[in-house]
Amino acid sequence: MIRIKCPYCGERDHSEFTYGGDASIKYPSLDASESEWTDAIFFRKNIKGFQKETWHHLNGCRMWLEVERSTITHEIKSVKPCHPDLQKLMELKK
Amino acid sequence: MSSKRIDNFGKINRDKIISFSWEKKNYFGYEGDTLASALLANNIKIVGRSFKYHRPRGIMSCGVEESGALVTIGSFEKRDPNVRATSQELYQGLEASGQNAFPNVNFDFGEINNYLSRFFAAGFYYKTFMGLPPFEWGSGTSIWMFFEKIIRKAAGMGKLSRLADPDSYEHAHDFCDILIVGSGPAGIAAAKEAADKKLDVILVEQDSLLGGDQIAEKEFDTNKTLDELKNLGVRVMNRTTAFGLYDNCVIGLIERITDHIYYDKKEIPRQRFWTIRAKHIIVGSGSLERHIAFNNNDIPGVMTVNAAKHYLNRYGVLTGKDIVIATNNDSVYNTADLLSQAGANVIILDSRKEIKLDNFNNNIQVKFETVPYSINGSRKIKSIDIADAKHQPYTKIDSISCDQVLISGGWSPAVHLLSHRGVKAKWNAENLCFLPGDTKENITMVGSARGIWNKSDCIKSGIAGALDAMNHMGLSKTNYFFPKEGGWSNPIQPLYEVKYNKSRSKSFVDYQHDVTADDVRLAHREGFISVEHLKRYTTLGMANDQGKMGNIIGLSLMADLLDKDIPEVGTTVFRPPYTPISIGALAGRNVGKHFRPLRVTPMHQWNLDNGAIMIDVGLYQRPWYFPKNNETLSEAYIRETTTVRKSVGVCDVTSLGKIAIQGPDATEFINRVYSNAFAKLPIGKTRYGIMLRDDGIVMDDGTSWRLSENEYLMTTSTAQAGKVMSWLEELLQTRWTDLKVNVTSVSEQWAAAAISGPRSREVIKNCLENPSLIENSNLPFMGFISANLKDGTPCRIVRISFSGELGYEIYIGSDYANSMMDLIWKEVQNYHGCLYGLEALGALRVEKGHVTGAELDGRVTIDDAGLGKMASTKKSYIGSAMRSRGTLIANKDREQLVGFFPVDKKETFDAGTIVCEKNNIKGSGIGRITSVTHSPELDHWIGIGFVQGGKEKWNNKTLIGSDPVRNKQMELEVVSPHMIDPEGKRMHA
Numbered sequence A: 001m002i003r004i005k006c007p008y009c010g011e012r013d014h015s016e017f018t019y020g021g022d023a024s025i026k027y028p029s030l031d032a033s034e035s036e037w038t039d040a041i042f043f044r045k046n047i048k049g050f051q052k053e054t055w056h057h058l059n060g061c062r063m064w065l066e067v068e069r070s071t072i073t074h075e076i077k078s079v080k081p082c083h084p085d086l087q088k089l090m091e092l093k094k
Numbered sequence B: 001m002s003s004k005r006i007d008n009f010g011k012i013n014r015d016k017i018i019s020f021s022w023e024k025k026n027y028f029g030y031e032g033d034t035l036a037s038a039l040l041a042n043n044i045k046i047v048g049r050s051f052k053y054h055r056p057r058g059i060m061s062c063g064v065e066e067s068g069a070l071v072t073i074g075s076f077e078k079r080d081p082n083v084r085a086t087s088q089e090l091y092q093g094l095e096a097s098g099q100n101a102f103p104n105v106n107f108d109f110g111e112i113n114n115y116l117s118r119f120f121a122a123g124f125y126y127k128t129f130m131g132l133p134p135f136e137w138g139s140g141t142s143i144w145m146f147f148e149k150i151i152r153k154a155a156g157m158g159k160l161s162r163l164a165d166p167d168s169y170e171h172a173h174d175f176c177d178i179l180i181v182g183s184g185p186a187g188i189a190a191a192k193e194a195a196d197k198k199l200d201v202i203l204v205e206q207d208s209l210l211g212g213d214q215i216a217e218k219e220f221d222t223n224k225t226l227d228e229l230k231n232l233g234v235r236v237m238n239r240t241t242a243f244g245l246y247d248n249c250v251i252g253l254i255e256r257i258t259d260h261i262y263y264d265k266k267e268i269p270r271q272r273f274w275t276i277r278a279k280h281i282i283v284g285s286g287s288l289e290r291h292i293a294f295n296n297n298d299i300p301g302v303m304t305v306n307a308a309k310h311y312l313n314r315y316g317v318l319t320g321k322d323i324v325i326a327t328n329n330d331s332v333y334n335t336a337d338l339l340s341q342a343g344a345n346v347i348i349l350d351s352r353k354e355i356k357l358d359n360f361n362n363n364i365q366v367k368f369e370t371v372p373y374s375i376n377g378s379r380k381i382k383s384i385d386i387a388d389a390k391h392q393p394y395t396k397i398d399s400i401s402c403d404q405v406l407i408s409g410g411w412s413p414a415v416h417l418l419s420h421r422g423v424k425a426k427w428n429a430e431n432l433c434f435l436p437g438d439t440k441e442n443i444t445m446v447g448s449a450r451g452i453w454n455k456s457d458c459i460k461s462g463i464a465g466a467l468d469a470m471n472h473m474g475l476s477k478t479n480y481f482f483p484k485e486g487g488w489s490n491p492i493q494p495l496y497e498v499k500y501n502k503s504r505s506k507s508f509v510d511y512q513h514d515v516t517a518d519d520v521r522l523a524h525r526e527g528f529i530s531v532e533h534l535k536r537y538t539t540l541g542m543a544n545d546q547g548k549m550g551n552i553i554g555l556s557l558m559a560d561l562l563d564k565d566i567p568e569v570g571t572t573v574f575r576p577p578y579t580p581i582s583i584g585a586l587a588g589r590n591v592g593k594h595f596r597p598l599r600v601t602p603m604h605q606w607n608l609d610n611g612a613i614m615i616d617v618g619l620y621q622r623p624w625y626f627p628k629n630n631e632t633l634s635e636a637y638i639r640e641t642t643t644v645r646k647s648v649g650v651c652d653v654t655s656l657g658k659i660a661i662q663g664p665d666a667t668e669f670i671n672r673v674y675s676n677a678f679a680k681l682p683i684g685k686t687r688y689g690i691m692l693r694d695d696g697i698v699m700d701d702g703t704s705w706r707l708s709e710n711e712y713l714m715t716t717s718t719a720q721a722g723k724v725m726s727w728l729e730e731l732l733q734t735r736w737t738d739l740k741v742n743v744t745s746v747s748e749q750w751a752a753a754a755i756s757g758p759r760s761r762e763v764i765k766n767c768l769e770n771p772s773l774i775e776n777s778n779l780p781f782m783g784f785i786s787a788n789l790k791d792g793t794p795c796r797i798v799r800i801s802f803s804g805e806l807g808y809e810i811y812i813g814s815d816y817a818n819s820m821m822d823l824i825w826k827e828v829q830n831y832h833g834c835l836y837g838l839e840a841l842g843a844l845r846v847e848k849g850h851v852t853g854a855e856l857d858g859r860v861t862i863d864d865a866g867l868g869k870m871a872s873t874k875k876s877y878i879g880s881a882m883r884s885r886g887t888l889i890a891n892k893d894r895e896q897l898v899g900f901f902p903v904d905k906k907e908t909f910d911a912g913t914i915v916c917e918k919n920n921i922k923g924s925g926i927g928r929i930t931s932v933t934h935s936p937e938l939d940h941w942i943g944i945g946f947v948q949g950g951k952e953k954w955n956n957k958t959l960i961g962s963d964p965v966r967n968k969q970m971e972l973e974v975v976s977p978h979m980i981d982p983e984g985k986r987m988h989a
């Protein structure tokens, strides 16, 4: 079982979270072209090793988190809030 | 008598006699017996029939690796098949019987398969059922289908009762510092060391008693050990199997609570499924003794050597009188001594040239360089033929009379739990076994599970394991070392198969699935040379023991055939569970009504009190219909629909999702999320909105009300409420982090009722403190107001319509739902109105052509749904770039939302009907009907759904509705989905 250290709630089972997707994607602006949007939503790297991905703490604080996880071993290197202001807040809390 | 209870041996409680039944006959055993030891004490030799050949099988081990004594315990709904008699504790009144046999294990008609065995070789099922040679003649014929049934019936293990499981089960969770699997010398040493350092330790043991292999030592006192551990604060869990090891030191356990007693109540669960999150796991799971493949190595009376030791020293049962022990290693000599002391005549066949041993009883005859060749006998052992180990091909050189053959072909560390973590085992050529591989995780292997055979070294490894764990946890930086693996005085010698020189040999590699050495060779000849293919083709290692005894023999045979070493052939991966676990334990308490959570609205009881029949909608229970005077569903919903159209009805719509959207950028946010314009929605107005996914497909629809400059209330469909909430949070937290907006789910805070029908305004007027608020001038279509009910309770009233009639929804704090319903219902009755449920709600919306989840199924674009005019061209929003992307619009013939009428107005149809062109009724057709109802107003069945090209293409043409599931066809007419009041005059009234 993957256990994720939510910066707000602490270490929890993955069953409390839902998987979002590739966190490295920069979504284009809403008025961007069809081809830019196609790149952003349909083309994904199939990474073997560490990848940044989003997880939603659905049954917890409901924070969206950026998790750096190995797709081979499930080892998690880092977890931080996706929102930069929440990131700062969590830093202050430490 | 060949196996019997003897005095002065064993640790059973002879003061407490236990009666049990085997194959409907009564026998006696003692407290502390397993079913297997009690059967042996009663000299019952044949306890099972083998999987394919129905050969008689006896008890072959004393633990979870048992392959022969798979029995059925209990009867009727309590029947539990495939129980290993070797780990089933005896209790008063236990009922056990053999399985895979007719009429019984002693005399089984299925034994004929043994004589037809050449047909049952490797790949039998595959070849037979695929109709491959030599079975190609039968493929597909009806007589073949008939035989297939019989063949399938003849193979297999015990049978389920097919009755609901009467027992209760539960799930439990816990945490600890160190969890230790196995209470052998290593596990106990580790537990004591860690507990001594004040760590929170859980020790798990699958047996009822602590000690592991030490239980078979005369001096070992299991109760004293238990007391010592408890005094140190170790949490001991016996009768508990660690069945699976997962990421982050999460381990799955099954605790057997009532399997060892007679218990027919539900108060105590039969088993408990534990999920334990530890900081470190120490695995001292021990090792399993292997057998050797030679002809007839499965005749009842064959057993592992160590099992005989346990039966003697733990259960006081001497398993044979004239015993031949076949070995290639040192581990058997101590047991031979014990058996001899207990009065057995023992002869040892050792494949090695010579060995040196201290303290060995020289009265026991040892035949060096001798191997077992073939057992004579069928239902019991009469004698064993032996061969010279030096001369290959092997030939019989002598025969020894005996009633038992004990085998030890070496030991395999139980590396299963580590294998669950994807760690490959490493072959150790010195000790002829797979040792645990290296891992970076917080898992430490100790004792014979890491290939250490001496007890004193096992204890050292346990202590080292505890120190290793503490170092990993950052609690210490102690130096420690693990003793080297091995530890016998004389090296083990490879001996996996003694090849029989005649055809028709039965040298079993995997007892449980009747896989023989010849099967492995056949698989090789047929090209199945990878271990994974070998496993699946021969089913080697696929029975419920998962190859605990036979895997390595199979690998060595394949290595031989390929002229490779075992490590080059590799090993298959062990997956959880280590031993079988019951489905009931996996389900826990999540059965029946507790299968999933139930959501009810605050007026649930009010609905029930007023006669609602409920229906499940996702997790919610909602009123389905409100029958009057024994009405059927269709009578009720037609009356309810008619009443709404003629007068007024009220319906619980609380389950809709409700989201509060607040903040200075709320308008900007909502305008980006919806496809239609929201920027200029005035305060006090509501608007129907559609949101798309990134890829331009419709996600959900609902309304949003502008409560103030910076505050909205969004409603969503019942089904998508959770998804929309997560989506809004994702957008705000990951993409548009500059927007100052907060979203909060308020679905539970608000109860809501829809009041629909031409008299709805009058009804509400009578419910309000200030009736004039509801006048058309004050509350036009798509407006909302704050008002007080007559009793002063504040509420919000929105004028929207899902039914197509004049309609309102009243939202009120959840705690006031019942009093609101009382008030409204009283007024509705004054206008001869009704309560209506989901069926009528559906009928009303289908008549109006409103889409719901049945239509918005994740494949439909906003244009497909006929709502293209709601896609703004003046702004960008989520999905705007993609909704008209080339691949979506290239197909001019996409399926469009339409209405369907039957051509013959007396005809009915169902949702799921496939729409086809005339004379071309096949496949998925050119469309589908998604929702249907009988329309009281039109007085015939109507439906909405999709058809390629839409209404324009099929206007005035007849299509065919094909319903192959219900074996129905009907002619269809394509109409506008807006079947009633298309101009919307009624709802604007």
Ligand SMILES: [Zn+2]
Pocket: A006, A007, A008, A009, A010, A057, A060, A061, A062, A063
């Ligand atoms: Zn959290």
